Amino acid sequence: MSDKILYEGKSKIVYQGPDSESYIIRYKDTATAFNGEKKEDLSGKGKLNAAISNLIFEYLMKNGIETHLIKVIDDTSVLVKKTEIIMVEVIVRNVAAGSFSKKYGIAEGTALKNTVVEFSLKSDELGDPMINESQITAIGIAAADELSLLTKLALRTNELLSALFIKTGIKLIDFKLEFGRCDAPGGGKRIILCDEISPDSCRFWDAATNKKLDKDVFRRDLGDVLEGYREVLGRLQNA
Ligand code: TMP
Ligand code: ASP
Numbered sequence: 001m002s003d004k005i006l007y008e009g010k011s012k013i014v015y016q017g018p019d020s021e022s023y024i025i026r027y028k029d030t031a032t033a034f035n036g037e038k039k040e041d042l043s044g045k046g047k048l049n050a051a052i053s054n055l056i057f058e059y060l061m062k063n064g065i066e067t068h069l070i071k072v073i074d075d076t077s078v079l080v081k082k083t084e085i086i087m088v089e090v091i092v093r094n095v096a097a098g099s100f101s102k103k104y105g106i107a108e109g110t111a112l113k114n115t116v117v118e119f120s121l122k123s124d125e126l127g128d129p130m131i132n133e134s135q136i137t138a139i140g141i142a143a144a145d146e147l148s149l150l151t152k153l154a155l156r157t158n159e160l161l162s163a164l165f166i167k168t169g170i171k172l173i174d175f176k177l178e179f180g181r182c183d184a185p186g187g188g189k190r191i192i193l194c195d196e197i198s199p200d201s202c203r204f205w206d207a208a209t210n211k212k213l214d215k216d217v218f219r220r221d222l223g224d225v226l227e228g229y230r231e232v233l234g235r236l237q238n239a
Contacts, residue, residue: 010036011200017079022070026077033219035127046076048229049198054078055236056197063160067193068180083180083194087141089120089128090154093174097203115158117151149191150179168235173203199229
């Protein structure tokens, strides 16, 4: 594996890939919350998140969503297509929880009358503030047509993931997606799904008991964090 680190994030390391069009991403065991304020090494988290995210990306790709995943290298590393990351996080919510519940005073677990799509500026320095579409286009982070594509892709991903998770007895409460631009074969740019989809970036509740199977167990000190991650992986493998 190339060992030239291009970027080290809180939970993953990005290395130069074998050619100029790819990166290698390695999942770390580090868990962080509250913009890195709370931090702990959870042995085996990297492997679990890699396995869960790879399984989900492969499912999405089979169902027509383009992603950066080229191939799985080993149990913590993947080869991915090089992209220019669009500096917004796209958050999709099916049920009120987390910052949405806090900000708007809606009890966690309240069903939403429609799916919510939100954007946050990807900036650790600023604490990922929420940002609206006219603010995003005004700053020049993404164009209006790109934003409508991000919204469309996020909603389609939500439909596909909701259909997958319902079979596992897990409620998909909310999740965060990241996208990148890459060169389109015939010239121009296209937008593909990047980063990861794992219990670090989603809220998963057991459908029967509402037990949390995601990073909220770490954020809120609710017990064995990886127990839920193992449960999610096991159920996806049997879906
Ligand atoms: P929130 O309710 O804290 O805004 O989180 C919404 C979703 O986004 C939740 O599934 C967790 C995920 N998320 C991330 O992936 N990274 C983050 O930095 C934050 C704050 C949330
Ligand atoms: N990923 C973010 C952090 O490390 C926040 C979170 O997921 O709660 O701080």
